Amino acid sequence: MQPAPMSVPWWVPLWASAISGSTVLNILSPDAPLLPKRPPSRWTPDMQRDTPAGRLPAHPSEPEISLWLNTPAPIRLPDLEGRVVMILAFQMFCTGCAREAVPQMMRVRQTFPEDRVAVIGLHTVFEHHAANTVEALTAFLHENRVTVPVGIDAPGPRGPLPLTMAAWNLQGTPSLILLDRAGRVRRKTFGHVDDLRLGAEIAWLLAED
Amino acid sequence: MQPAPMSVPWWVPLWASAISGSTVLNILSPDAPLLPKRPPSRWTPDMQRDTPAGRLPAHPSEPEISLWLNTPAPIRLPDLEGRVVMILAFQMFCTGCAREAVPQMMRVRQTFPEDRVAVIGLHTVFEHHAANTVEALTAFLHENRVTVPVGIDAPGPRGPLPLTMAAWNLQGTPSLILLDRAGRVRRKTFGHVDDLRLGAEIAWLLAED
Amino acid sequence: MQPAPMSVPWWVPLWASAISGSTVLNILSPDAPLLPKRPPSRWTPDMQRDTPAGRLPAHPSEPEISLWLNTPAPIRLPDLEGRVVMILAFQMFCTGCAREAVPQMMRVRQTFPEDRVAVIGLHTVFEHHAANTVEALTAFLHENRVTVPVGIDAPGPRGPLPLTMAAWNLQGTPSLILLDRAGRVRRKTFGHVDDLRLGAEIAWLLAED
Amino acid sequence: MQPAPMSVPWWVPLWASAISGSTVLNILSPDAPLLPKRPPSRWTPDMQRDTPAGRLPAHPSEPEISLWLNTPAPIRLPDLEGRVVMILAFQMFCTGCAREAVPQMMRVRQTFPEDRVAVIGLHTVFEHHAANTVEALTAFLHENRVTVPVGIDAPGPRGPLPLTMAAWNLQGTPSLILLDRAGRVRRKTFGHVDDLRLGAEIAWLLAED
Numbered sequence: 001m002q003p004a005p006m007s008v009p010w011w012v013p014l015w016a017s018a019i020s021g022s023t024v025l026n027i028l029s030p031d032a033p034l035l036p037k038r039p040p041s042r043w044t045p046d047m048q049r050d051t052p053a054g055r056l057p058a059h060p061s062e063p064e065i066s067l068w069l070n071t072p073a074p075i076r077l078p079d080l081e082g083r084v085v086m087i088l089a090f091q092m093f094c095t096g097c098a099r100e101a102v103p104q105m106m107r108v109r110q111t112f113p114e115d116r117v118a119v120i121g122l123h124t125v126f127e128h129h130a131a132n133t134v135e136a137l138t139a140f141l142h143e144n145r146v147t148v149p150v151g152i153d154a155p156g157p158r159g160p161l162p163l164t165m166a167a168w169n170l171q172g173t174p175s176l177i178l179l180d181r182a183g184r185v186r187r188k189t190f191g192h193v194d195d196l197r198l199g200a201e202i203a204w205l206l207a208e209d
Numbered sequence: 210m211q212p213a214p215m216s217v218p219w220w221v222p223l224w225a226s227a228i229s230g231s232t233v234l235n236i237l238s239p240d241a242p243l244l245p246k247r248p249p250s251r252w253t254p255d256m257q258r259d260t261p262a263g264r265l266p267a268h269p270s271e272p273e274i275s276l277w278l279n280t281p282a283p284i285r286l287p288d289l290e291g292r293v294v295m296i297l298a299f300q301m302f303c304t305g306c307a308r309e310a311v312p313q314m315m316r317v318r319q320t321f322p323e324d325r326v327a328v329i330g331l332h333t334v335f336e337h338h339a340a341n342t343v344e345a346l347t348a349f350l351h352e353n354r355v356t357v358p359v360g361i362d363a364p365g366p367r368g369p370l371p372l373t374m375a376a377w378n379l380q381g382t383p384s385l386i387l388l389d390r391a392g393r394v395r396r397k398t399f400g401h402v403d404d405l406r407l408g409a410e411i412a413w414l415l416a417e418d
Numbered sequence: 419m420q421p422a423p424m425s426v427p428w429w430v431p432l433w434a435s436a437i438s439g440s441t442v443l444n445i446l447s448p449d450a451p452l453l454p455k456r457p458p459s460r461w462t463p464d465m466q467r468d469t470p471a472g473r474l475p476a477h478p479s480e481p482e483i484s485l486w487l488n489t490p491a492p493i494r495l496p497d498l499e500g501r502v503v504m505i506l507a508f509q510m511f512c513t514g515c516a517r518e519a520v521p522q523m524m525r526v527r528q529t530f531p532e533d534r535v536a537v538i539g540l541h542t543v544f545e546h547h548a549a550n551t552v553e554a555l556t557a558f559l560h561e562n563r564v565t566v567p568v569g570i571d572a573p574g575p576r577g578p579l580p581l582t583m584a585a586w587n588l589q590g591t592p593s594l595i596l597l598d599r600a601g602r603v604r605r606k607t608f609g610h611v612d613d614l615r616l617g618a619e620i621a622w623l624l625a626e627d
Numbered sequence: 628m629q630p631a632p633m634s635v636p637w638w639v640p641l642w643a644s645a646i647s648g649s650t651v652l653n654i655l656s657p658d659a660p661l662l663p664k665r666p667p668s669r670w671t672p673d674m675q676r677d678t679p680a681g682r683l684p685a686h687p688s689e690p691e692i693s694l695w696l697n698t699p700a701p702i703r704l705p706d707l708e709g710r711v712v713m714i715l716a717f718q719m720f721c722t723g724c725a726r727e728a729v730p731q732m733m734r735v736r737q738t739f740p741e742d743r744v745a746v747i748g749l750h751t752v753f754e755h756h757a758a759n760t761v762e763a764l765t766a767f768l769h770e771n772r773v774t775v776p777v778g779i780d781a782p783g784p785r786g787p788l789p790l791t792m793a794a795w796n797l798q799g800t801p802s803l804i805l806l807d808r809a810g811r812v813r814r815k816t817f818g819h820v821d822d823l824r825l826g827a828e829i830a831w832l833l834a835e836d
Contacts, residue, residue, distance in 0.1 A: 617830070
């Protein structure tokens with residue numbers, strides 16, 4: 001007697017070639033459902049759920065930037081109030097950043113108007129410091145068609161962590177931060193956020209009074 | 210003297226293997242920018258821009274359905290008012306539907322709560338009529354894990370077009386229709402809509418009073 | 419003190435969105451290295467390693483086909499001798515078949531010349547029998563641009579398994595079978611075989627005297 | 628009267644999001660069919676067809692390497708004779724290289740045994756020279772899990788082209804070069820080669836006496 005035959009879902013080969021024995025589940029941030037099943041009278045998504053109380057201030061500290069690229073003048077968070085802000089903390093040599101998160105950042109830039117949604121990169125180098133020169137980052141941004149402002153997170157006085165990454169308690173790269181129009185942190189996630197969810201959250205923040 | 214060397218963007222091989230000489234641009238619906246550059250006082254996306262006046266009523270006619278699957282009772286549009294509604298018109302043997310649009314429909318289902326967003330399939334058969342049996346559609350839905358209600362568009366009295374497809378003036382499959390919470394058509398697009406844009410539009414419609 | 423930050427490999431989001439909690443490893447056939455580390459004097463890949471002795475005859479039994487599509491006349495294995503033969507056992511409603519294996523079959527067809535490599539589909543229906551009409555398969559082949567001959571595996575006298583699938587002891591769909599130029603089974607694998615490996619194996623079989 | 632409805636092939640959205648108005652066909656090298664339709668008595672693929680006579684010597688000149696990475700000792704082509712050799716000319720900031728060609732190079736490494744097939748990277752910097760430090764390349768190789776030997780093409784005395792790239796008349800990055808077991812150039816292609824074809828060609832070269 002033979003076992004019952006099975007058909008293979010289409011994503012098995014993708015998965016099998018991608019995973020090659022690694023255990024990666026634990027590095028994904030827990031992804032709460034986007035929307036509560038039972039909304040209040042005026043329903044709102046609970047995007048701050050990923051951020052346990054006390055781990056990040058409602059208003060983030062001002063980033064410590066050693067150099068800005070792709071912008072004629074430094075950017076300060078208070079200047080962005082009134083707009084929804086997406087900040088992507090990335091490293092150019094992090095493959096998850098280069099292949100997924102940076103292209104997603106540019107898709108966000110192309111989907112939403114600049115005067116309603118600010119999109120900013122934050123280059124948070126915590127490994128391969130000698131490799132991460134300004135010249136390399138400039139080439140990376142050029143070849144990957146990154147046209148949004150990118151701030152280089154200022155190196156820390158000791159240890160590998162740059163200042164903003166430490167102050168904001170980011171867990172790694174890529175990390176995605178969404179600020180509402182009042183400048184409050186509404187999402188801070190290490191890892192990937194699906195396009196559908198990200199588009200919904202940005203639009204929701206846009207719609208808030 | 211040789212020509213200046215070039216480096217190949219990563220998407221060229223994908224494109225080259227996909228396109229194989231076809232010209233397809235003209236079958237894509239024109240995709241207006243999601244958001245106007247100069248928003249009104251309370252800014253709104255102009256999602257109805259794809260739909261020239263007169264081509265589709267503000268409230269669509271009730272679909273003519275010969276059979277509903279995945280639902281204990283027939284669905285009527287007035288029952289859905291108060292919710293944002295996504296309707297995907299598809300054919301199971303259309304490869305763009307099976308590989309892209311149907312999975313996207315299920316991503317929408319999994320991202321938004323059922324009591325806020327209704328997701329419905331409309332099987333609009335206009336070719337291969339003999340192949341599109343109820344048994345085949347049932348198997349397709351099962352294997353593709355489609356759990357949302359799917360209505361089979363009723364055959365037309367003459368010609369290949371089913372009744373709802375003709376009444377709604379759909380141009381082909383897949384077609385994506387978004388209804389706002391008052392039941393008005395806010396998007397009707399033949400072809401693909403990016404996840405980021407689709408998520409944003411659904412959330413925006415959710416946020417409307 | 420915080421944990422060391424990590425960067426996310428690019429394939430984590432693909433994996434995470436694909437896998438959604440399933441356990442699938444066990445349905446993948448063990449994939450032996452393509453080539454032995456220590457080759458014999460005239461080195462050969464051991465492609466028959468996946469097939470334990472006795473599970474499949476060196477020469478497969480003649481397929482029992484109820485109907486051939488895409489060919490003016492029935493195909494018999496002895497007619498193919500002298501050519502390398504790739505046979506893909508598939509079901510049109512199996513998503514792994516429709517999205518991965520069938521396109522791969524057509525890539526093989528387009529890469530190798532017809533008079534050197536025969537490519538044949540075998541529609542082995544073991545589930546959703548009522549859905550798998552000739553009309554549905556014809557539509558599927560048309561829309562997926564499958565131009566190679568496809569034989570419909572004849573239904574079994576009792577139970578869901580069709581005759582050839584049972585005779586060849588196939589474990590499910592998709593299954594890939596390679597015959598060498600003498601008509602012997604050199605690979606029989608349930609699941610996915612990478613393009614690189616598959617191309618290598620076909621070429622190797624072509625090169626055999 | 629309305630136009631006949633159409634269904635959208637699955638690859639249209641991929642294509643549309645990738646291409647965004649560019650014209651890229653002309654930068655793809657012409658890809659001859661892998662195998663001639665009418666083979667000679669002992670059939671061979673004509674892999675040298677991409678290389679017009681006189682553009683590259685049958686045996687390439689020895690690469691001029693300023694530094695080798697991932698190898699304890701410099702590699703010289705004569706040392707590799709008896710093995711099939713795949714050389715990938717790439718730049719780490721070329722997105723087509725980073726996302727497609729470098730992963731393909733590692734798939735080749737994992738598919739074929741090291742004592743039969745040598746896989747070597749050649750870092751041919753012809754733009755963004757200041758960005759392409761040894762430290763940056765080392766980080767890139769580490770994060771992309773590139774374990775094969777990589778030689779840095781020596782800078783040219785004048786102009787942006789490095790010495791080996793100029794000597795071999797490479798048209799850009801990525802470029803793929805295959806040497807047979809006698810050290811002769813059998814393929815030299817600027818752009819992408821499909822996995823199926825590449826696997827077949829390597830296996831064919833392995834099978835040559």
